[in-house]
Amino acid sequence: MNDxxxxxxxxxxxxxxxxxxxxxxxxxxxxxxxxVYVGFMLLVGYNKPFLASSFSGGVTTWGIPxxxxxxxxxxxxxxxxxxxxxxxxxxxxxxxxxxxxxIAYEEGTH
Amino acid sequence: xxxxxxxxxxxxxxxxxxxxxxxxxxxxAFAGPDLGVAEQxxxxxxxxxxFMIFVGFTLLITKWAAGQTQSTADFYTAGGGISGFQxxxxxxxxxxxxxxxxGISALVFSSGFDGLLYSLGFMVGWPIVLxxxxxxxRNLGKFNLSDVVSFRLEEKPVRTLAAFSSLVVVAFYLIAxxxxxxxxxxxxxxxxxxxxxxVVGLLMTAYVLFGGMLATTWVQIIKAVxxxxxxxxxxxxxxKSVDFSFSNMFDQAIVAYGQAHxxxxxxxxxxxxxxxxxxxxIDALSLGLALMFGTAGLPHILMRFFTVKDAKExxxxxxxxxxxxxxxxxxTFIIGFGAILFIANNPQFLDVAKxxxxxxxxxxxxxxxAAIHLxxxxxxxxxxxxxxxxxxxxxxxxxxxLTLSGVSAISHDLYANVFKKGQTTPESEMxxxxxxxxxxxxxxxxxGILFEKQNVAFMVGLAFSVAACANFPVLVLSMFWKxxxxxxxxxxxxxxxxxxxxxxxxxxxxxVDTLGISETAPNPFNGPALFAMPLSFLCCWFFSVTxxxxxxxxxxxxxxxxxxxxxxxxxxxxxxxx
Numbered sequence: 001m002n003d004x005x006x007x008x009x010x011x012x013x014x015x016x017x018x019x020x021x022x023x024x025x026x027x028x029x030x031x032x033x034x035x036v037y038v039g040f041m042l043l044v045g046y047n048k049p050f051l052a053s054s055f056s057g058g059v060t061t062w063g064i065p066x067x068x069x070x071x072x073x074x075x076x077x078x079x080x081x082x083x084x085x086x087x088x089x090x091x092x093x094x095x096x097x098x099x100x101x102x103i104a105y106e107e108g109t110h
Numbered sequence: 111x112x113x114x115x116x117x118x119x120x121x122x123x124x125x126x127x128x129x130x131x132x133x134x135x136x137x138x139a140f141a142g143p144d145l146g147v148a149e150q151x152x153x154x155x156x157x158x159x160x161f162m163i164f165v166g167f168t169l170l171i172t173k174w175a176a177g178q179t180q181s182t183a184d185f186y187t188a189g190g191g192i193s194g195f196q197x198x199x200x201x202x203x204x205x206x207x208x209x210x211x212x213g214i215s216a217l218v219f220s221s222g223f224d225g226l227l228y229s230l231g232f233m234v235g236w237p238i239v240l241x242x243x244x245x246x247x248r249n250l251g252k253f254n255l256s257d258v259v260s261f262r263l264e265e266k267p268v269r270t271l272a273a274f275s276s277l278v279v280v281a282f283y284l285i286a287x288x289x290x291x292x293x294x295x296x297x298x299x300x301x302x303x304x305x306x307x308x309v310v311g312l313l314m315t316a317y318v319l320f321g322g323m324l325a326t327t328w329v330q331i332i333k334a335v336x337x338x339x340x341x342x343x344x345x346x347x348x349x350k351s352v353d354f355s356f357s358n359m360f361d362q363a364i365v366a367y368g369q370a371h372x373x374x375x376x377x378x379x380x381x382x383x384x385x386x387x388x389x390x391x392i393d394a395l396s397l398g399l400a401l402m403f404g405t406a407g408l409p410h411i412l413m414r415f416f417t418v419k420d421a422k423e424x425x426x427x428x429x430x431x432x433x434x435x436x437x438x439x440x441x442t443f444i445i446g447f448g449a450i451l452f453i454a455n456n457p458q459f460l461d462v463a464k465x466x467x468x469x470x471x472x473x474x475x476x477x478x479x480a481a482i483h484l485x486x487x488x489x490x491x492x493x494x495x496x497x498x499x500x501x502x503x504x505x506x507x508x509x510x511x512l513t514l515s516g517v518s519a520i521s522h523d524l525y526a527n528v529f530k531k532g533q534t535t536p537e538s539e540m541x542x543x544x545x546x547x548x549x550x551x552x553x554x555x556x557x558g559i560l561f562e563k564q565n566v567a568f569m570v571g572l573a574f575s576v577a578a579c580a581n582f583p584v585l586v587l588s589m590f591w592k593x594x595x596x597x598x599x600x601x602x603x604x605x606x607x608x609x610x611x612x613x614x615x616x617x618x619x620x621x622v623d624t625l626g627i628s629e630t631a632p633n634p635f636n637g638p639a640l641f642a643m644p645l646s647f648l649c650c651w652f653f654s655v656t657x658x659x660x661x662x663x664x665x666x667x668x669x670x671x672x673x674x675x676x677x678x679x680x681x682x683x684x685x686x687x688x
Contacts, residue, residue, distance in 0.1 A: 033237045044388050058360070067227070078432045
């Protein structure tokens with residue numbers, strides 16, 4: 001691919017739409033994960049009494065369901081990403097590829 | 111008498127090795143009471159037989175894989191012919207190391223909640239890998255992460271750096287696995303520690319040398335299935351004993367913990383909250399960041415994404431891997447508490463003599479053996495044999511993956527692309543790979559013997575720290591930030607690498623405990639990630655934006671083409687010849 005082909009792809013509306021959607025999905029989910037985990041580690045660092053306090057009157061502390069919950073959340077977020085990517089982004093990706101490949105492989109005409 | 115004799119022999123052997131390798135830390139061989147030497151156990155035949163079956167079976171696979179492995183692409187990536195699901199299972203097999211299985215369950219056994227913090231850290235990196243790294247990496251690279259960071263930057267300096275920091279990560283991780291393997295075999299087979307390390311080294315050499323990525327992948331898949339089944343059974347038996355109620359389990363565990371450690375219930379209940387591991391909040395954050403972003407910078411894990419055919423399969427691999435890994439960490443948590451219930455008060459598993467010496471609860475064979483002892487308590491000798499064989503298989507699978515990624519850094523990066531500037535034949539690259547495999551195996555065996563007494567979980571923590579501080583910033587910026595230039599990447603990468611390793615050397619664990627240079631450490635913090643990672647990002651940014659050279663201009667311009675490819679995968683088949 002030469003520079004003008006790359007620029008034409010970059011300016012292609014389908015490509016831009018795909019990039020925008022992918023970017024929004026990736027960074028939103030990354031932000032959620034970071035927020036939850038860093039928040040939890042800040043609690044571990046600065047509010048140990050809360051994590052060591054009883055969750056429901058018994059010996060189970062808040063730390064346990066929160067900690068196990070984050071393990072589950074990690075997988076759930078991966079599932080959400082994969083679901084959206086498979087159902088919306090992939091078809092968009094294919095449409096984009098069709099348009100782009102036309103641009104990318106028209107070597108010789110430029 | 112006998113034990114002393116063995117210790118003396120070990121110490122003198124170690125002194126010789128230290129002299130040979132020129133490391134000036136001979137004090138470590140004499141430091142402190144010797145906790146690394148386990149008493150020899152009666153030979154456990156079920157374990158040996160099951161392990162032999164595993165070895166025999168995997169060697170057969172290696173033989174088959176050897177026939178399929180012709181080109182460098184076969185050797186490093188199994189020709190890209192692994193399916194997403196298989197790769198996910200293999201990634202899980204590559205990632206669920208003996209350090210996690212034995213180390214985390216042991217940490218839960220000795221301090222409860224703190225063990226969960228490690229599991230969490232190992233888990234939360236995976237979504238980040240999926241959201242930001244996996245698909246782009248697959249679209250841009252050919253064999254390893256160095257391909258990606260040197261995509262539009264100047265090959266020689268950037269690839270050299272990436273290869274070097276990959277090797278540092280691999281070295282730390284290898285030490286951890288080797289030490290774990292040695293201790294395990296010593297306990298189970300009654301073999302000398304050094305012989306155990308050599309056995310692991312030889313088997314791993316066989317897998318990688320002859321079977322390449324294809325054999326490594328199948329070893330990892332088989333091991334993942336075995337480990338998950340074994341751990342599931344253990345967790346099930348533990349939960350059954352407490353009527354499938356977590357609060358029952360915690361109640362009983364606290365009582366058992368109090369008895370075993372001769373403390374009051376008020377003290378024992380502390381295992382339900384954050385303890386010693388995170389006494390210092392800065393250390394807690396540092397550890398968290400290292401584990402989270404380290405996962406996204408581990409060379410042997412990232413390498414696995416090139417074994418599938420496209421970005422979509424890479425995505426599927428991560429989802430599958432994350433599912434299995436998360437499930438596994440939930441199990442290790444239960445297994446750790448199960449160990450408190452079943453073995454903490456059972457004299458069969460306790461080393462009373464050592465407890466008298468240290469004043470703490472000590473398990474036969476060292477505290478990393480909690481999961482192994484639990485398997486005996488739950489399922490008898492036969493099941494313990496199975497779990498031991500699984501733990502050993504786990505180590506083999508992980509060291510094989512590590513070695514392969516180290517080999518790719520040496521032969522694909524340093525030899526073929528830096529030293530020969532890409533002007534090499536696949537035959538000569540393969541030849542160098544094979545020598546590199548042998549070299550790395552010898553290196554791993556020597557380090558495994560030298561570092562016998564190092565804490566396994568600590569070494570793994572170091573590997574993650576270096577990956578997070580040196581690999582992750584450069585990798586992520588090279589893919590997401592147009593402005594990154596060669597100068598920025600090289601300086602930022604070096605600062606991350608030197609910063610992480612330097613802070614680790616200056617910290618208590620190495621400066622005081624291992625090297626014994628002085629009583630207090632110059633660096634009061636244990637984990638380097640909180641400082642070294644932002645510093646690396648900062649240097650990447652600063653030395654890129656101030657880079658006014660023509661080369662930098664060209665590199666910024668080349669970003670768009672890289673971006674298009676990272677999003678679409680166009681041009682992926684001819685990836686090597688850019």
